[in-house]
Amino acid sequence: MDSARERLLREVMAADFTLIELNLYLNTHPYDQRAITIFNECLQKAKALRQNYERLYGPITPMTPSKCPWQWIEDPWPWQ
Amino acid sequence: MDMKKPLNPMAVAPHSFPAWPPSPMLAHAYVPFQHMGNIFNPMEGLSKGTIFPELYRPYGVDPEYTVDA
Numbered sequence: 771m772d773s774a775r776e777r778l779l780r781e782v783m784a785a786d787f788t789l790i791e792l793n794l795y796l797n798t799h800p801y802d803q804r805a806i807t808i809f810n811e812c813l814q815k816a817k818a819l820r821q822n823y824e825r826l827y828g829p830i831t832p833m834t835p836s837k838c839p840w841q842w843i844e845d846p847w848p849w850q
Numbered sequence: 851m852d853m854k855k856p857l858n859p860m861a862v863a864p865h866s867f868p869a870w871p872p873s874p875m876l877a878h879a880y881v882p883f884q885h886m887g888n889i890f891n892p893m894e895g896l897s898k899g900t901i902f903p904e905l906y907r908p909y910g911v912d913p914e915y916t917v918d919a
Contacts, residue, residue: 784892791901795886804855805886 771846778823782830785816 771779792809799805824834832842867884887904895901898908908918 780896781893784896787887787896788892791889791895795884795902799884799886802878802886808889 771850775823775827778819778826779830782816782819782823785812785819788812789816 789809789812792805792812796802796805796809809847824830828841828844829836833844836842857907867883869885871880875882884904886902889895889901889905890898890899890906898906900906907915
């Protein structure tokens with residue numbers, strides 16, 4: 771995997787990790803308006819990063835619209 | 851007896867809920883209530899394993915919490 775691709779994938783992973791952390795925090799702090807605002811902003815950024823990655827390099831998960839031929843089986847896999 | 855109902859952290863704004871109960875009871879275990887401050891940027895959070903600076907305590911740095919360092 772080339773370094774630009776790997777860097778972008780790491781950014782997607784980091785954005786998703788931030789969302790999971792905020793998700794867990796909000797489960798016990800559901801009235802924290804500031805945390806909800808940050809979550810919503812981070813969600814937009816994570817979606818944009820994911821879309822950008824998938825547009826350039828293909829699907830991160832199989833639950834992604836595909837061109838023909840079926841793109842999911844193309845190398846490299848997201849973890850390679 | 852008119853006991854004041856304890857605050858439910860789920861139902862109040864986070865900063866009106868104290869980190870510790872005002873009258874802690876013997877033989878009860880408590881977890882202090884987290885108040886979110888600043889958070890790490892996503893890349894820093896991913897490498898540190900938490901986005902919350904107040905929860906970042908890498909193993910081996912504090913001898914109090916290190917068994918084999």
